[in-house]
Amino acid sequence: MCELRIMDKKNIHNIIALANELRWKIGDDFHDNLAEGIYADAAEIVEDAIIDKNRDRKERLDNKIDRIVTSRVWGFPIMFSILALVLWITIKGANYPSAFLADILLGDVRPMLKSFAASLNFPWWLSGFLIDGVYLAVAWVIAVMLPPMAIFFPLFTLLEDFGYLPRVAFNLDYLFKKSGAHGKQALTMSMGFGCNAAGVVATRIIDSPRERLIAIITNNFSLCNGRWPTQILLATIFIGAVVPASLSSIVSLGAVFGIAVLGIFFMFFVSWALSKTLLKGEVSTFNLELPPYRPPDFWRTIYTSIIDRTLIVLWRAIVFAAPAGAVIWLISNLYIGEQSIAAWMIHYLDGFGFLIGLNGVILLAYIVAIPANEIVIPTILMLTVLVTGLNVGEGAGVMFELDSVNDTASVLKAGGWTLLTAINVMLFSLLHNPCSTTIYTIYKETKSMKWTVLASILPVIIGFVVTFVVAQLWRIFVN
């Protein structure tokens, strides 16, 4: 047995030796010769089997479309218009279902839960903790997040199925290459506009670990669905108000779009910086076939994108929002001495907040809202009311949003907000740590604490720097 094994080995070595010898004989171009041979065979077989009546009429149509959407002149404008259109449809379309869900979940279900808890003689703190804390956070996330995602993801998937996304990758390839990143990052970046967690998962399409890490770390710079409502609300209240009424909606939408584009700029910049420092390496080349344009299978696309993306992302957001709601309620209702924990924290954060043109309320809202960006505005409003003692809202720890933009504006202004505050909150909403769902996803995808921490902290640092600089310049030049 043993002898046989040795003999086997010897014979195998003979084979390998023979292979080496033959390799010398046939020379270097074996690979090319083989490849050419395969192509020649393929051509012969196709010659026999295919009758192509008008070989390239369809191809010509595809090419015509491609020549426009990937052209130097029209490529970028078309890309930005499509992005703007998708976002516009998402934002406009989500308004009604969001309001409807909020009506049901906050207006109808919550009082029912409240009276149910009362009938069971729940102590005030238990019903407060469960209903005003946990339930309310979950309800907010569903009401604010579900409609835009249920619109954005199908739209995105339709573009994907139609075949447009590879063209985006093609257009942006040069910029990504310049910044030392992979061209397919264009696809994961676009996905990030829907949800960063989904964008991080999508980076699996990038083979090279180095470039995949860059794509993961910078995905947070795509302004996700959870942050759009904040941007729009603040732009409407503060930026739209400084121009004549006829221009205000255009200007405020422009400001929001500007923030998104700024995010893209930071994505390129940070990718570039990473590839020059921590993640040095060659840019890998890849084969990106531009697929033919295909009419998407509409209903199937809607179905799969809702099942595959929307519900999974929503579920994770809910799981993370529930404890956040609990924390928000607790810090507003637990007292140390004279003040609630929230009031103390706001007090301590105020100084640093001023330095970067924000305030303690905003910083605290961002700290407790790590789980989900959707609850930032309701939390800010609640905390503002808490510290200013205004007579709106429903009490400590109860997140709310006001029906009218004007009411919201007056609450925020009572909290000491200026145009600078609004601009910096918009910037900070773009440039801060990813939400906890995304952080968790990053950890799951990278399996590395180090990269997870870096991906979480880097955007906050950038956010602090940017808001600090803006605040200082503003105070010097504007005030």
Next chain:
Amino acid sequence: MDVLPHSNCENCEHFNADGLKKLGVDTTDFDYIVALAGNPNTGKSTVFNALTGLRQHTGNWPGKTVTRAEGAFQYNEKKYKLVDLPGTYSLLSTSEDEEVARNFILFGKPDVTVIVVDANRLERNLNLVLQILEITDKAVLCLNLMDEAKRNNIEINIRSLAKDLGIPVVPASARYKEGIPELIQTISDVASGKIICKPHRIKNIPKDIEEAVRILSDKIKKEFPNIPNSRWIAFRLLEGDNQIIEALESGVFV
């Protein structure tokens, strides 16, 4: 012009809705392993979903399937485990996805390899097909996107193609579930040995290389009489593929 059985006619011998059970992700206790290979963006995932009843998302961009997806279906009492390989243009290079596909077909020893090709881009797709046919002699060609080909006025002589390739060819439009029953029937026939393939061998190679491959593959055949793909191993050895050398040494092929 439709001489082929139509998917929906219930009298047709290929129509066997009762015999088919989509098993989703339950891949336990299978009788056969079926590999699903093909170029990127040819609808492999769609075929995969149609066979397993799973709903892996399909998208119109290459490189969609990033991990090896597995699923299963049952047909006439036999269980088939289906492995969706990453889409690749070739099996000759060293990129990670090509390695996954190549290694699975070579070392995973699937009972049937279904090669999904885009009927509109047959010539380009054949590059991969011909390479796979050097590795395995149990293969089925799924000529997908026939609906588009029809729209593009491309007519394909299925019989001549099947004859040239030496494997069964099944035209399909997986998106509309057309051709799937026929594909299942053919997979089962190849797996059970009812259909014996005589796969095409790459012909247009310079004389000296052909000679070298013949010498080497004869020697391999003598050593491992059961190897079906001595020619492919010879190709890889001439290329200097270390993985193959290691595999020979560790005795994977014995």
